[in-house]
Amino acid sequence: MKILVPVKRVVDYNVKVRVKPDQTGVDLANVKMSMNPFCEIAVEEAIRMKEKGVAEEIVAVSIGPAQAQETIRTALAMGADRGIHVTTDQTVEPLAVAKILAKVVEEESPELVILGKQAIDDDSNATGQMLAALLGWPQATFASEVEKDGDGFKVTREIDGGLQTIKVSSPAIITTDLRLNEPRYASLPNIMKAKRKPIDAKTPEDFGVDIAPRLEVLKVTEPPKREAGVKVESVAELVDKLKNEAGVI
């Protein structure tokens, strides 16, 4: 079985981004970038399936600027076998990403695509589901447990009320949630080895996909600021304030 893992380069989760004064976006100059944490979980899951003998090959694909290659290298250092880099400097919305990925799937014929449930920059939570629809495949989103089951997969999903288990036939789309696994760190020898693994360079035009955005960003603003309040000295004072000042109890 071949597994395709789309990985996105995003602002590191530890960075608190700042809105640019001219309201055109957030300031990404000199900001630490990393692989989207949910994508790391996706790569890890694919590697574990390979280690269990369920999968033979893992292909990491990223759509983005030249530096997205580093993100693919990270996936290769973790254990993916090869990469595909679709280079573009434009913003690519989830729909366009899904369309490109659908073309990659056509060429690569994987039996499984594992994506993150959400990119922590745009917070869209859409790409995996869109890809599933474009391909006409079943999906299992927000996975916290994945098991090969006959000719498909049994997946436990994190939902608002608790956990849900579903079965999807192969080929399928899975998106990862936080509890699926703990991604490994790449070892130094594996980072060295990853440098020799192949990365195919492509462009959106190679796939004939129009990536023009459908959403025009009119402005990006700061969220309303919360003023820090007061420190109370005791629980009794806290209860008094909640009752008599804030009136919430």
Place this chain on the structure above:
Amino acid sequence: MAVLVIAEHDNASLNDATRAAVTAGKALGGDIHVLVAGKNAGPAAEAASKLDGVAKVLHAESDHLEKRLAEAMETLVLSIADGYDAILTPATTGGKNFMPRIAAKLDVAQISDITAVESADTFVRPIYAGNAMMTVKSSDAKKVITVRPTTFEKVGDGGSASVETIDAPAPAASSQFVGEELSKSDRPELASAKIVISGGRGMGNGENFAIIEKVADKLNAAVGASRAAVDAGFVPNDYQVGQTGKVVAPELYIAVGISGAIQHLAGMKDSKVIVAINKDEEAPIFSVADYGLVADLFTAVPELEAELGKVGY
């Protein structure tokens, strides 16, 4: 302008988040129809027909729809999408699961998790864990939108819409429901509770959540948690509040033993009043707290329970 709101429900009753999505739909203008897709979902359809400002309820029944699996929802909604200019659903795990499929098949961008409607084509949504708000104008003919339930008023009852039964075509691709393990609790739901008390890694273990639960029972509050507390297995996954968990905005949010990482703040900083109990006075949670108490939670929380008792709880 015709607007379709896809209801969130459990067949027996309508989820409150649906009421917020109807409010967002109203802001777009035009007639509002509500789709209730399920199995034995008569009661939910009935409840939807009473929503204020709803012109019609479409009720679809089938086995595939019992758990509103994404593939079945896609097929059903596509079968009626032609009649609508905008399709909305709450940004719950249910809506997040099926809605992008519909957007992709209609070849439109989904506008995820909107917090405001500026006009029929312009919306505000949070990005970067709510550290920035983005105003976007959609050029798509049809708008496909998920709505953050906490930022819209919930419409009340007062309507008397007709309920029309519609066909539920069988889905092409499909997943199969195997089972579920739902958290049972007599406390209010996290997403709609007026008071929420959450514990973090500082709780130390799951048993210690008992002291939080005692306070929750006194205040009729819901219990939440940070990711660290869920990852450590103290409490189930559906307790997680934050960027990638649930977003809550109660009247009162009490954070206990939670440091206040940006991912956690993303899920609770719109609460009306925030209380933080943490032994580290430098903890970032204090920068958003209206009332901060620097204390060991293992003495402060039982004391809180006792003090509440004194004032009549």
